[in-house]
Structure formats: C-alpha cells, structure tokens
Amino acid sequence: MPRLSEVIAALDNLWPAERAESWDAVGTVVGDPGQEVSRVLFAVDPVQEIADEAVELGADLLVTHHPLYLRGTTTVAASTFKGRVVHTLIKHDIALHVAHTNADTADPGVSDALAGALDLDVVRPLVPDPSDPEGRRGLGRVCELRHPLTVRELAARAAERLPATAQGIRVAGDPEAIVRTVAVSGGSGDSLFASVRAAGVDAFLTADLRHHPAAEFVADRDHSPLALLDAAHWATEWPWCELGAAQLDEISDRNGWDLRVHVSKTVTDPWTAHAASAPTSSAMGAPN
Numbered sequence: 001m002p003r004l005s006e007v008i009a010a011l012d013n014l015w016p017a018e019r020a021e022s023w024d025a026v027g028t029v030v031g032d033p034g035q036e037v038s039r040v041l042f043a044v045d046p047v048q049e050i051a052d053e054a055v056e057l058g059a060d061l062l063v064t065h066h067p068l069y070l071r072g073t074t075t076v077a078a079s080t081f082k083g084r085v086v087h088t089l090i091k092h093d094i095a096l097h098v099a100h101t102n103a104d105t106a107d108p109g110v111s112d113a114l115a116g117a118l119d120l121d122v123v124r125p126l127v128p129d130p131s132d133p134e135g136r137r138g139l140g141r142v143c144e145l146r147h148p149l150t151v152r153e154l155a156a157r158a159a160e161r162l163p164a165t166a167q168g169i170r171v172a173g174d175p176e177a178i179v180r181t182v183a184v185s186g187g188s189g190d191s192l193f194a195s196v197r198a199a200g201v202d203a204f205l206t207a208d209l210r211h212h213p214a215a216e217f218v219a220d221r222d223h224s225p226l227a228l229l230d231a232a233h234w235a236t237e238w239p240w241c242e243l244g245a246a247q248l249d250e251i252s253d254r255n256g257w258d259l260r261v262h263v264s265k266t267v268t269d270p271w272t273a274h275a276a277s278a279p280t281s282s283a284m285g286a287p288n
C-alpha cells in the first residue's frame with residue numbers, strides 16, 4: 001500500500017501546483033504524509049455530503065476539484081461548515097487534496113474531460129498556456145464535431161451526457177443553427193468570450209453565463225452568429241472526476257499499488273429545483 005506522500009507526488013505530477021493561478025489554493029488540505037492509502041474518492045466539491053460519503057466508503061483520500069479554503073481562515077471549528085468537513089476528515093483519517101486551476105489547464109484537463117463526455121474531437125486549447133512549448137495545455141478547448149449538429153441537438157446531447165442537474169442546459173442564439181466547431185470550458189466561462197470569438201467557432205459550451213455578457217455576445221452583429229450553451233457549473237466539471245480517477249487507476253496499476261479509486265455520483269450543484277415557465281411560442285418551446 002502506498003503512503004499518502006507517494007500518491008500526492010503522483011497527483012502533483014499530473015497537476016503541478018505551480019501551474020495553478022496565483023489566487024488559487026491547491027494541494028493537500030488535510031492529511032498525514034505517512035498514512036497508508038488504499039481507497040480514493042474523487043468529487044467536484046469538498047462539502048459535508050462528500051466528506052460523509054468518503055467516510056461511508058472507507059476512503060483514505062478525497063480528491064476534489066474545488067478548494068475547501070480559497071482565502072485565509074482563522075478557525076477550523078466544527079461550528080463552521082468548512083471546519084466540520086475538516087473535523088470529519090481528520091477523525092476518519094481521510095486526507096483531502098485539491099487540483100483546481102492546475103487541473104483546468106492540464107493536458108488532459110477539465111475541458112478535455114468535458115469534450116470527451118460529449119464525443120467532441122479536441123483540436124487545441126482555447127487560451128493556450130504560453131509556458132507550454134507544445135501548445136497542448138491551456139484554458140478551455142476548441143473542438144470539432146464528428147457530424148454537424150444543430151444547436152438544439154448539441155444541447156440535447158449535453159443534457160443527455162452530462163450528469164443530470166436541476167438547471168439542465170440553457171441556450172442563447174438560434175437553436176436551428178448548424179454547429180461544426182464548438183469551444184468548451186468547464187466551470188465559469190464568461191471571461192473567455194474574446195477568445196471564443198477569435199477562435200471562430202459556431203458555439204460555446206460553458207457554465208455560469210451572466211445576462212449582460214451573454215446578451216451582448218449573442219447580439220454582436222459585426223461577427224457571425226454564435227450560440228451559447230450554459231450548463232450547471234458542477235456538471236461541466238464532473239467529467240474530470242472520471243478522467244482523474246482513470247489516470248490515478250493507471251498509475252496505481254503501473255506501480256503495483258492496488259488502489260481502489262471511486263468517483264462520487266452525488267450531485268453537489270447548489271441549484272436543486274427548476275420550475276418551468278408557462279408555455280411560450282419561442283422556437284425552443286417550453287423548457288422542461
């Protein structure tokens with residue numbers, strides 16, 4: 001059985017901490033480097049539900065995409081919800097390791113996993129990492145569809161292939177427009193509009209799109225029309241858990257570690273319900 005320090009070294013090799021954004025907080029949050037690891041759980045969010053799931057599973061290590069603490073704190077008291085997560089993990093000898101923006105820009109990374117879930121062929125990063133001479137790392141991915149789809153069909157595919165959430169997929173733009181190329185970015189993507197426009201793609205699939213940037217982007221008549229597909233933030237990042245788990249599984253086999261690696265299927269998207277509006281005459285029909 002490997003020590004935590006050995007497993008963390010392997011994870012750091014996949015997602016080096018120095019490639020995280022300067023504002024980010026990645027790496028090991030909880031854990032004794034000398035403890036043995038046999039069972040690992042991957043999840044998007046380090047929330048209490050997931051900590052409880054790790055306990056029930058008998059996991060020794062929880063790997064999450066989102067940080068537990070992004071800013072400094074002066075308490076891990078169990079009376080705070082984050083402190084309770086820390087207490088739960090430490091009481092059960094479960095380590096917590098975070099790979100966030102260092103996993104976003106990795107090759108393969110969060111957006112490769114998202115593209116893979118939708119059967120899209122990745123062509124290149126949307127925003128290449130200038131420090132990568134091979135141009136394979138970076139934020140978001142520019143992808144091609146094997147067969148062109150309408151925006152409506154692509155949204156249906158995303159709704160079917162991504163894990164189910166209350167939000168589903170929102171579409172901006174002409175639902176009948178043909179999509180041959182699409183940019184994808186797991187997580188919040190509305191800071192990437194300029195790069196998406198420059199990439200010359202037919203559609204952009206991401207999460208957390210706000211009214212004004214989205215409305216201005218779709219209404220821009222100086223450029224060719226471009227559709228937006230907005231999924232739940234959690235759903236766009238969840239495929240990375242399966243990718244990371246598969247990568248760790250392979251490392252485990254190679255090293256003869258015999259790790260058991262699991263992916264949490266618990267939906268931790270904060271939005272829990274969706275009430276459809278009254279039927280409209282819009283081209284998409286009533287959302288459901």
Ligand SMILES: [Zn+2]
Nearest residue numbers: 187188233237
């Ligand atoms: Zn995220």
